[in-house]
Amino acid sequence: MRGFLLRVTLKHMDKNQDQLNKEKEIYEFWESQGFFRADPNSSKKPYSLLMPPPNLTGDLHLGHAMQHAILDALARYKRMQGYDVLLLPGVDHAGIQFEGTFNKILEKEGLSKHKLGREDWLKRAWKFKDEVYKSFHNTWTVLGISADWSREVFTFEPRIQKAVFHEFKSFWEQGLLYKGAYIVQWCPKCGTAIEDLEMEYLEKEEELYFVRYVIASESEAISKDQGGSPRDDVIVVATARPETIYADTGIAVYPNHAKYSEFIGKKAVNPLTGALIPIFEDKRVDPEFGTGALKITPGHDPLDYQIGKDHNLPMLHAIDKTGRTNQLTQDLSGLKIEEARLKTTEKLEANDALEKVENYTHSVPICERCKTTVEPLISEEWFIKMEPLAKKALEHIGEINFYPENYQKILTDWLENIHDWCISRSLWWGHRIPVWYCIKCNPGKLVGKDKEIMVSFEEPTRECTSCGKKHWAQDEQVFDTWFSSGMWPITTLGWPRLDEAGSEGGPEETREIKRYFPWDFEITAPEIKYLWIARMIMLSLWFKNEIPFKHMFFHGMLRPLTGAKFSKSLGNAVYPNELRDAWGTDAVRMTLYTYAAPGRDSRTSKQLMDDRAKNFRNFGNKLRNITHFIVDLKTSDVTASEARQSQHEDDLWILDELDKTTREVTKNIESFQLHLATEELYDFIWHKFADVYIEKSKSRRTAAQPTLEYVLDSSLRLLHPFMPFLTEELWQKLGNKESIMLTSWPAIK
């Protein structure tokens, strides 16, 4: 029994393996024939689809597979309709996310970024990039993606480095760039500034500390020891972060607050440092929260920063960029936040400055990449003024067709409240900021009047105009990864046109830009609608004066049954490669299309994916058997007009059903509703053609043969965009000499 089962299993595995090998063969055949290539010189009408470059971090997941399967179906459909199709693939270097992944791998080898140093680290990073690339290409191949690999782009490749330089230089010349010390969200673990868009919030139960600040009197020192009423000489402030008290430089209260009006203009004593800090009014304070008085820590809170700036308060830091306390905290310096908080409260208690502690639940910002608590602090960063870009985007956003439609409003709302974009990151994996400072004249690497700097791709060859020497040092920071991927729609098509020396070669555009831009179709997950989609819209309009894409499709998120997120670390991830090994590529693709309704999130699991994939595997087998059945009696080729001569009611019925199906499938693909198109085909082929028509045809086998062949031929064409391998295989079995990729889409009757 055991031996029998083993044999059966092995046989099953062999069969599977045969199938996978066959797919590989077919894919190599297509590629070798150049079927995936776009042809800018073609007389055909162009149709362009832009692959969102997956992040260079690891295996492609289900969401990618769905996205790419959708792109591929559309590309194949448009090719059959006679278009010159460009499906352009690529990969994003994904700065911060790549560093996180890669550094974790180094850690396992006992290495680190800083042990290796910038140069060696980068060498290894490029090697790791090659490994990830292999994995990506493996998945793309096995999914049957018909992208033009000869045009593949990596967002960190040399040509794109030049493009990013031109992007920066252009902003610089237009006066839209500035660098300076501003409050930013800082991730101590990643060691870089991040944007609000890159943060998540975590509900945490913490404590709210009520801290007494003694009012300093100009004439007499009021002391609690002298029996004065504490209400009169003390202002109480609520804080969740007592460790930042060291960096307090003021106390603000809501204007005309009854409790505090007598203190306005006076000074309070910082209970930890003894510094005298001003008490003033500001309407940004919420009179309802805590005690109605707010301690102002401009160095560690965005709101406090604004208030502090407006009141000319000093900006102090108690916590450094590694997330530890600094010298300002005196004997507490070098501690992690949690420990510092504990020690600080002990100190406050010892100083009799802690009035009470309440339980307090609030959301703490964490880094979306590494989940570390984000520390707002002041740092020298580069920014782009976004208002003019957003304004232009708002004027033209209506020219883009969004699926679902309401994303236009979502993006419009965001653009209307645009903030300046912090484009610098303190990382190594990314486009280095092309700014050079004369370290003799400008050692602080500042930007401003009288500061000797150069914007240059390579080290400047000229001397510093102030000191007459050449002591140039490049900015240490790199660009936010979205600064390069925001240009994806135009850099992939060869923007800017460069001459051999790498300079812009005049106004003439590349033929690719002329022909394929704006893109006909772009697709993405909704979670990067601001980070990426909004940026592409703004940047394309800014640099090309055109919208980047005509149809913008947001697919839903595939989630586990809990509704949370798929994640490698939680171990609930489902891998497209595994599904494909079990059920074959076409079945997995069909499964993915059932989830392809625009903007609809779905819950799924390995089990559910397997169930569906199994069904579509069976569907494929059904079609294979239909083909065997029909090929057995096939004598000569049947033309469409021959097949349509029959007046038998069964023939008329199935031909009518075929026409309906052709109409519906075409309509549904045109409106990007692949889940409906595949459902139509499934129902027609299995439940109408096979279950009804073929069964009936058995009693009039020879007479029905032309119709059988004709309907099968059309079915294979209609199904090819979705199940490319099986349809190619059966197409050959039907005796066709050419690839099914070269046939035309069935005409609508």
Next chain:
RNA sequence: GCACGCAUAGCUCAGCCGGUAGAGCGCUGCAUUCACAUUGCAGAGGUCUCUGGUUCAAGUCCAGAUGCGUGCACCA
């Protein structure tokens, strides 16, 4: 707080230019030397969250309620 989305069979989801509901999996029964057990046929299972409105007619349109989710803002 603001915005958006979702609530349909045991589960996961379609359907939404209005005409009393569909798929897959699961479940029940029957068939099976037939191109196909990777099958066929038959069936059970839903007052389409609730309330009101428009209409001859409403999961389908409108308003409100409830629940869930997502995004943004805030979070001393």
